[in-house]
Amino acid sequence: MKSSILAVLRERQDFVSGQELCDQFQVSRTAVWKGINQLKEDGYDIEAVPRKGYRLCGSPDSISEVEIRSRLHTAWAADTLYSLATVDSTNDYAKKLAEDGAEHGTVVIADEQTKGKGRRGRTWVTPAGSNIAVSMVVRPSELKPEKASMMTLLAGMAVAKAVQEVTGLSAGIKWPNDTVLNGKKISGTLTEMSMELGSIHYLVIGTGINANETRFPEELQQTATSLKCELGRDVDRAGLICAYLQAFEDYYDRFMEYQDLRLLVEDYQHLLVNMDREVKVLEPGNEYCGTARGINAAGCLLVEREDGSITEVYAGEVSVRGIYGYV
Numbered sequence: 405m406k407s408s409i410l411a412v413l414r415e416r417q418d419f420v421s422g423q424e425l426c427d428q429f430q431v432s433r434t435a436v437w438k439g440i441n442q443l444k445e446d447g448y449d450i451e452a453v454p455r456k457g458y459r460l461c462g463s464p465d466s467i468s469e470v471e472i473r474s475r476l477h478t479a480w481a482a483d484t485l486y487s488l489a490t491v492d493s494t495n496d497y498a499k500k501l502a503e504d505g506a507e508h509g510t511v512v513i514a515d516e517q518t519k520g521k522g523r524r525g526r527t528w529v530t531p532a533g534s535n536i537a538v539s540m541v542v543r544p545s546e547l548k549p550e551k552a553s554m555m556t557l558l559a560g561m562a563v564a565k566a567v568q569e570v571t572g573l574s575a576g577i578k579w580p581n582d583t584v585l586n587g588k589k590i591s592g593t594l595t596e597m598s599m600e601l602g603s604i605h606y607l608v609i610g611t612g613i614n615a616n617e618t619r620f621p622e623e624l625q626q627t628a629t630s631l632k633c634e635l636g637r638d639v640d641r642a643g644l645i646c647a648y649l650q651a652f653e654d655y656y657d658r659f660m661e662y663q664d665l666r667l668l669v670e671d672y673q674h675l676l677v678n679m680d681r682e683v684k685v686l687e688p689g690n691e692y693c694g695t696a697r698g699i700n701a702a703g704c705l706l707v708e709r710e711d712g713s714i715t716e717v718y719a720g721e722v723s724v725r726g727i728y729g730y731v
């Protein structure tokens with residue numbers, strides 16, 4: 405009820421009468437009044453004028469379930485949504501939900517992570533009140549487990565699209581899925597899979613976005629940045645989460661049509677910051693250089709070697725660096 409009232413007030417940007425809200429949601433005047441009061445307690449500035457109704461004058465910087473739901477227009481993503489003040493890791497929380505049968509599209513977001521996880525066993529820091537940590541449970545029926553890593557590329561694309569929509573900044577992707585601005589990382593994704601009898605039981609796709617963080621530890625200062633650092637102002641985290649979920653849902657649906665990236669390769673390559681640049685491929689026990697020539701429908705990076713041959717590099721344990729730095 406709260407998020408429905410909020411959605412109407414936000415959309416109208418003017419007074420909405422109590423009677424109209426009662427009629428629209430088929431509830432009593434008291435129920436509307438209670439909903440409005442709860443929103444005020446949550447920090448929403450709502451003006452109430454006799455015979456005119458209610459008007460939304462200001463919103464807190466909130467990523468609560470009510471705020472997200474009031475702004476979300478997805479078909480299935482985040483139908484079930486958990487917004488937590490603090491958690492060890494949204495991926496771990498989502499995995500527990502998935503083990504207990506959480507439906508496809510269940511989303512967990514958190515204001516703070518105390519044990520956020522990065523790729524290759526690294527940690528990922530999400531201090532309270534500044535960044536975005538979002539994990540989604542997906543159950544891609546009939547997708548072969550070896551194709552699961554392709555989902556990670558969808559998350560990178562969704563972050564880039566959301567950033568463009570909400571801030572106007574043109575983010576790119578460093579293969580396979582780090583989202584970058586001005587050569588520095590703003591977002592990464594950790595995809596975790598559970599298998600059952602050789603097929604995917606569920607995947608948890610967890611994405612962290614440096615939104616309003618301004619201080620980075622010394623060892624990250626050359627390679628990491630945030631939207632606020634690049635923009636010079638705070639970004640609307642709830643708006644970014646909604647845009648990300650919408651974009652992810654769209655890309656996921658397109659991916660599942662053929663269970664590969666063929667419908668997305670072109671869009672992905674427009675975002676690929678490594679495109680036609682020299683890269684160093686770091687495979688366990690094997691290191692080589694070449695020129696990145698895009699990706700194929702399986703999400704492999706196509707690396708042209710000195711002799712003109714093309715090597716297909718699979719995401720996973722491989723990492724790719726620019727010759728002169730991170731990108």
Ligand code: BTN
Binds near residue numbers: 522537538539582611
């Ligand atoms: C990387 O190393 O680039 C991947 C970082 C992934 C971080 C996100 S934040 C939300 C989700 N929860 C986690 O513990 N990790 C992912």
